[in-house]
Amino acid sequence: MGVVTKEQLAGMSYEDFIQIFGNVIEHCAICSAAVWAKRPFYNLKELHSAICTFVDELPKIGREGILRLHPDLAGRIAELGRLTSESSKEQLSAGLNDITVEEKSVLQALNDRYKSKFGFPFVICARENKKQAILSGIAARVENDKDVELATGIAEVKKIAFYRLLDIVEHSDEEAKL
Numbered sequence: 041m042g043v044v045t046k047e048q049l050a051g052m053s054y055e056d057f058i059q060i061f062g063n064v065i066e067h068c069a070i071c072s073a074a075v076w077a078k079r080p081f082y083n084l085k086e087l088h089s090a091i092c093t094f095v096d097e098l099p100k101i102g103r104e105g106i107l108r109l110h111p112d113l114a115g116r117i118a119e120l121g122r123l124t125s126e127s128s129k130e131q132l133s134a135g136l137n138d139i140t141v142e143e144k145s146v147l148q149a150l151n152d153r154y155k156s157k158f159g160f161p162f163v164i165c166a167r168e169n170k171k172q173a174i175l176s177g178i179a180a181r182v183e184n185d186k187d188v189e190l191a192t193g194i195a196e197v198k199k200i201a202f203y204r205l206l207d208i209v210e211h212s213d214e215e216a217k218l
């Protein structure tokens with residue numbers, strides 16, 4: 041995908057917008073379809089902040105649904121090679137392709153425990169966390185209560201979205217800081 045200039049972003053048609061930004065929130069094109077109504081966006085931060093506001097204004101079950109759209113890290117969908125290209129790249133950057141059999145079984149057991157406790161999967165920004173940080177992160181976070189984990193998971197989704205936008209929209213060094 042080529043880099044979208046700020047001028048292109050500001051004048052983009054709905055069809056291009058949904059095609060280009062439809063997976064900024066994993067499997068949740070409705071986020072981009074909705075925020076298109078808030079155009080024009082003159083830079084990456086404006087678009088990111090509109091997406092974050094839309095997510096924050098969803099009812100609790102909607103925010104839980106957003107988390108549920110995320111694939112497990114090193115989970116079955118990854119094993120089957122059916123991740124989105126974005127998620128695949130993120131899991132690779134965390135080193136999850138180099139996971140040992142033992143680490144994978146620990147992570148999958150914790151993913152299952154987390155999901156059965158909270159009803160949504162463990163979500164963490166894989167571009168900010170390497171394999172060991174993911175393993176220690178899930179072990180600690182599974183002990184939290186559900187409201188804390190909903191808020192933490194949604195904060196991670198916003199970081200994931202920010203990095204996805206950085207890959208798409210032209211930006212200055214200053215704008216690249218989260």
Ligand SMILES: NC(=O)N[C@H]1NC(=O)NC1=O
Pocket residue numbers: 066110111112113126127130131161162163164165166167200
């Ligand atoms: N479960 C989970 O955190 N998945 C995600 N994290 C990330 O950085 N990309 C994903 O798909």
